[in-house]
Amino acid sequence: MAAFVTDLFRRLWRWTKRICIGLFILQFLYILLLKWVPPPTTFTMLQNRVSAWQDGAPFHYQWVSYDQISPYAKLAVMAGEDQLFPDHNGFDFKSIEKAWKHNQHNRSLRGASTISQQVARNVFLWQGRNWIRKAIEVYFTFMIEKIWGKRRILEMYLNVAQMGPHVFGIQAAAEVYFHKPASRLTREEAAMIAAVLPNPVRFRVNPPSSFTRWRQQYLLQQMRNLEGDEDIEALIRK
Template sequence: MNLKGIVPRTWRRLKRVLLVLFIAHFVYIIILKWVNPPITITMISNWVSLWGTDKHFHKTWAGYDEISQHAKLAVIASEDQLFPDHDGFDFKSIEKAMKHNQDSKKIRGASTISQQVAKNVFLWQGRSWVRKGLEVYFTFMIEKIWGKQRILEVYLNVAQTGDGIFGVEAAAQAYYNKNAASLNREESAMIAACLPNPVKYTVNPPARITAYRQRKILVQMRNISGDPDIATLVTGRE
């Protein structure tokens, strides 16, 4: 067996495969600027986990103008108050989280809304360096190609908002028997309050921690509502 010939051929084939994957992902990112992602790995995993239980999978897409401005403001207040201003990464929060995680068993995250969209749409859950590296790439790409409004729209539709529930439209229907456009401030803040752990931080019935987070989010919503960049984004005038 001629190893000297096999190694270069294998490397050339690997480079072709990587190039094809890169181009395919790049095209997919461009397509998703206008076409809604059909399903994500997280959704599939959650759907499978519901097999054999009495719970059902709920996912309903709502366009940007079909979502309450309160809901948009609530998730920004809860998850990423610098969302309109950064380029996908909040480096100060990342630095603080790294320092905190060095001295604490309780891991603190610092992912922006853009990073969460990159992870939820293109990748899988986990904390490996490979996934984190890919997350950086996809975050950079959607920031450059999609823009803030599209990123926020996708986030509001793919974020898990309960056990088997994805997106604010499905949450509005499941918890309040209304559509996402009709959500008021309190309802929007309650849904946003569940986002860090939508299975533990239940909305209906509301867990104590969810109600506590809701009150904090309502205060933050009032504090950031006067920011012109946030106001422009939530009203859809980007």
């Protein structure tokens, strides 16, 4: 009997290892594939598609290549979401430390996710706050930084980030809010879209709230401050 149980555990262990190795290879190949191919969908998009269908509302999403996106849109999201994006390796440890200290003493939680972390979460994972998801997010952030590079990460962010109720990506946002392609967005329009990114369901581009207009003006100032930075200029002009 003991020999049978031992043999059973050995077989289970072998199959567990094979499954884990297989899953690792599959996810690695998927990350590699997405370096060149748009993702078919994301968990957040799927949830929103269902929600839009239930509400009888249209769902807006259209992939657009990096060179068809206005430089102002690239600059605006970096100004609002991650000003050190060209320089870090996926994590802004100073912001993480500040957010951790803030969250220890405040009910309102402050995030410190870089654009790379947001892409890892949006493309591969689900929304929510728990340590398991956060740990997996760290892994995917590390992988896309090593495999994709900054240009692809920013391109992915601008295409999969939610930018309004049932609106995903800069092309859809440009068409829905300003009736033009993403390539023709002005500085002010790009800043207005970026202004709602912290909470694209609560904050609206059209009609904008007083807070959204204030944040747009703040981002316009931050964009002016970032212009002239060699790393940022090189990234948005590629």
